[in-house]
Amino acid sequence: METLTKYEESLMRIFWKLNKALVRDVLNELPEPKPPYTTLASNIKLLEKKGYLDHRTYGNIHEYFPTITQTEYRKTSFNELLEDYFEGSVENVLSFMVKEKGLSEKDMEELQKLIDNMGNSSQP
Structure with a gap:
């Protein structure tokens, strides 16, 4: 697996805490100043591409979950x-x-x- 940046590690800590989450759930967990929703969504997609997350789709909503503990x-x-x-x-x-x-x-x-x-x- 690819190495994570400090920011990506902080996002993964949120996923490990929540077990599964929508982008907005992660956004709610982040401290101020919060990143734009689209920026966060891109970072989450990158974590998925790196193999740390996967998702389930419900209509047009993605629920992400960790693939590694x-x-x-x-x-x-x-x-x-x-x-x-x-x-x-x-x-x-x-x-x-x-x-x-x-x-x-x-x-x-x-x-x-x-x-x-x-x-x-x-x-x-």
Whole structure:
């Protein structure tokens, strides 16, 4: 699937929240200043072309719905981020988080507990 812009991601968050929506439903969810209806409709069509949305037609009205879950998108996006910026290394991600984001000692202890629990749950 093609990469989404930040704006397209914001539209997808609305679709994930609503599960299905008409263009006007999405427009109602957007903050001010709202884009023109036709501009929003074009962006939604682009999301459909990229494979993130599909629609059902009722007369001349299209009801759009996501074709990918937010969890699936998050997983794909994170894996791309991991490959593109951290050479596929989880260690590099954690190192970045500790150095650049200032993880506290408590945060690191929680991460260690999570790692330990995941290791224990995978054993027979």
